[in-house]
Amino acid sequence: MTTATIAPPKITDKKMLIDGCWIDSASGKTFETINPATGDTICHVAEADKSDVDMAVAAARRAFDSGPWSKMNPADRGRLLYKLADAIEADADNLAALETLDNGKPIRDSKAVDVPLTIACYRYYAGWADKIHGKVLPISGDFHAYTRHEPVGVVGQIIPWNFPLLMQSWKWGPALAAGCTVVLKPAEQTPLTALRVAELAMEVGFPEGVVNVVPGFGPSAGGAIAAHPDVDKVAFTGSTEVGKLIMKAAAETNLKRVTLELGGKSPNIIFADADVEKAAQFAHFALFFNMGQCCCAGSRLYVEERIHDEALDHITRLAEKARVGDPLDPETTQGPQVSEEQYNTILGYIDAGKKGGATCVTGGGKIDRPGYFVQPTVFDDVQDDMKIAREEIFGPVLSVLKFRDVDEVIRRANDTMYGLAAAVWTKDITKANLLARRLRAGTVWINCYNVFDATVPFGGFKMSGLGRELGEYALSNYTEVKSVVTALGA
Ligand code: ADP
16 A cells, blocks of 8 residues: 655744744844755744854753742653653654655654654653652761762753754753753754754743753854853764864863764674574665664674675665655655755765775665755775775765674774774674674664664764763763762761
């Protein structure tokens, strides 16, 4: 049964949310958000810069220091998060269509992945709101000592365009559960769903100033957040290059706490004893999901020499079977890249792969139609030192590399500045666990890939980041530990 292409939702121009009010930017400036499937403008969005960020931070400060948020029972904060999750669920079809329109991801993924994981994330952290607490400590001497886990304060959050809704939930869920107030900057390419979720947050009763959304560009609005002296913590997801700037700005102003979720060049390793067909299917998913625009994309596929030809055959066929087209069509499995800039960068990498001596097995260019469509591309005979094997491409370009033995593949897999994720395919449990221990990455998937859950922490070793999102671990990003010691003697 084929289902009809979704009609694009009607969108009006957007304002920003500061202190519970929808307002234009102080400068009056706006920017266009573009539909990457056509290159057309969707609408104009109020463009925040430093003065708007200043206002948003002041509002968040008031809400944190003296507003109702600071006095609200933790269980009531949790109830608001549950209500937000319910409101997102009720608006699921609209949010999925909005995400697809703004980002270009296939509607089937927005519906089956982005929206449900977002709802689950808010519900998970709603449950934590009244379960964050310190400890009583076995102190020596005549004292009573305990810790309090207090909210860190005003939090600046800067998110990317690849999973706009989901990244907002990874940021808002733990921050709001912990009792922080937030100033969020969505990516300039994809501001629409963050603004819609902010509307829902106001509808379900979040007090003024608790959540503020300041759409705008990186160096201006994002830079103002990172450098703001009254922001207590900044949480960033994006490129390693910008992550360094955020950390530098934080260091130079007020040593605000920093968490970073950055780039990757994740190795996906298939041993000859794996179920090769299944491993190949997941190798396809590991890289081509979301048009390759995943920080944990399995972009270096290491295949044991003996099964190389068989695996490559499956992988090539799957890439050729991808249904590339209008992302609002439920049959589509691959939409456009998010922007013209990304599209050109990816085409540049494909060119570098060809010139560098790798064999382009399938794809290898743009698709001749409006919008930013790139052919699903597979390179074979890739060597570790090639540009396409070392740099994050963030596009539908898979590199296949051969290996012979365990120690060799571990060494080569770890030979990268990144350490976000890795995967191992084998039926040998000893080998799987050995690799899980020795691979220097924040997540190791064994006989699976891209398994995400609100309970499972995610983040990077090395230059893939700092700190962990999701799970109980993420709460520590948003809390300060306070020790309280009382003398019991006279
Ligand atoms: P990408 O290259 O994938 O677009 P970026 O790291 O540039 O990733 O962007 C991720 C987020 O960081 C976006 O919201 C972007 O606007 C923001 N950003 C970009 N440059 C800066 C900067 N200099 N300071 C703060 N935020 C920035």
